[in-house]
Amino acid sequence: MDSACDCRECKRLAAEYEAATMEWFRVQGQLRVAEYSRDEDATNRIISELSAITTRRHALREALQEHELETHPKASSASSECEG
Numbered sequence: 001m002d003s004a005c006d007c008r009e010c011k012r013l014a015a016e017y018e019a020a021t022m023e024w025f026r027v028q029g030q031l032r033v034a035e036y037s038r039d040e041d042a043t044n045r046i047i048s049e050l051s052a053i054t055t056r057r058h059a060l061r062e063a064l065q066e067h068e069l070e071t072h073p074k075a076s077s078a079s080s081e082c083e084g
Helices: 008-036 040-071 076-082
Strands: none
Touching: 008 040
16 A cells, blocks of 8 residues: 555645645635736635635645545554655
8 A cells, every 4th residue: 555655645635735725825825916906806705716615725725634544544643744
């Protein structure tokens, strides 16, 4: 069995979570511009988009944690050692 550090599913979930986090920061910047410009339509659209991204990030984080506990129970406490 693969260790948690070598697990494809761990890597995939972590990469998706990282991508969603980067997207959240990018869209958060767009929200600031829309708010500064007092563009109510854009602000509302971006807030909705941020909500969807936040939901996706939470689901990915939970999926990664669940996967680690189910597949790598002994390694789950040491998963941060895989980074780097």
